[in-house]
Amino acid sequence: MTAPQRVSYRMESTLESVNKAEEMADRISAQAGFDEDTRSGISMAVREGMINAVLHGNAYDPAKRVNLTMEQSGQQLIFTITDEGKGFVPDEVPDPLAPENLLKESGRGIFLMRAFMDEVRFRKLNPGTEIILIKRLQGNDLDRQEAST
Amino acid sequence: MSMKASTRQVDGITIVDLSGRITLGEGSVILRDTIKDLLGKGQKKILLNLGDVSYIDSSGIGELVSAFTSVRNQGGELKLLNLTKKVHDLLQITKLYTVFDVKDDEAAAIGAFTR
Numbered sequence: 001m002t003a004p005q006r007v008s009y010r011m012e013s014t015l016e017s018v019n020k021a022e023e024m025a026d027r028i029s030a031q032a033g034f035d036e037d038t039r040s041g042i043s044m045a046v047r048e049g050m051i052n053a054v055l056h057g058n059a060y061d062p063a064k065r066v067n068l069t070m071e072q073s074g075q076q077l078i079f080t081i082t083d084e085g086k087g088f089v090p091d092e093v094p095d096p097l098a099p100e101n102l103l104k105e106s107g108r109g110i111f112l113m114r115a116f117m118d119e120v121r122f123r124k125l126n127p128g129t130e131i132i133l134i135k136r137l138q139g140n141d142l143d144r145q146e147a148s149t
Numbered sequence: 150m151s152m153k154a155s156t157r158q159v160d161g162i163t164i165v166d167l168s169g170r171i172t173l174g175e176g177s178v179i180l181r182d183t184i185k186d187l188l189g190k191g192q193k194k195i196l197l198n199l200g201d202v203s204y205i206d207s208s209g210i211g212e213l214v215s216a217f218t219s220v221r222n223q224g225g226e227l228k229l230l231n232l233t234k235k236v237h238d239l240l241q242i243t244k245l246y247t248v249f250d251v252k253d254d255e256a257a258a259i260g261a262f263t264r
Binding site for chain 2: 015018040044047048051055096097102103104105106108109111112115
């Protein structure tokens with residue numbers, strides 16, 4: 001991976017921010033050397049993290065902001081998303097794959113983040129929640145990155 | 150790219166051709182309103198053509214589930230047609246692929262509705 005790079009954005013609690021974050025995540029994933037399928041998963045995980053922050057955390061409150069940090073570090077991409085909402089306990093979110101929850105309309109965001117990233121961590125802030133999403137480059141991605149440099 | 154929905158009738162089945170992204174916001178709302186409108190008109194046999202749907206997020210998945218249960222609760226049937234690989238994979242990992250009746254041929258899908 002190229003030299004360490006870190007960018008941070010302070011964003012409004014809007015759908016536009018969610019869409020913008022998804023686009024930026026796709027772009028930085030491409031620069032890092034991830035293949036198209038993996039990039040799609042990464043940008044979806046970031047989108048779901050942003051939805052969590054904008055909708056469930058800040059509840060679209062115009063007075064509250066979401067911070068997004070994207071960092072290339074070693075051979076991994078790290079996305080950190082923080083909101084200023086009331087917070088939640090991730091372990092209390094029902095398993096969306098349980099038969100009794102399959103037909104629920106919501107509750108799949110955290111599952112999708114975990115499905116597409118190598119590591120997903122939550123930390124309670126005061127106030128708010130911090131979500132850390134990590135994706136590591138694999139062998140093929142590293143070859144692709146070397147070829148592009 | 151925002152989402153578009155258009156409907157057509159084939160042999161008593163309402164086919165909804167969707168294109169774009171079914172995501173939180175406009176895309177999910179368009180799908181919800183389309184289904185609500187069809188059920189309001191008594192059109193309860195619905196085939197959602199997702200062939201041109203490039204992307205679905207958790208909100209869009211929720212909207213598909215909502216459409217499925219709304220139609221079923223009114224005694225109707227809802228099937229999915231022409232999933233892209235991305236949408237197919239998403240329904241697989243969320244275990245919804247077996248919940249929905251998924252078809253890849255329009256004529257066969259129309260024939261599969263209960264008469």
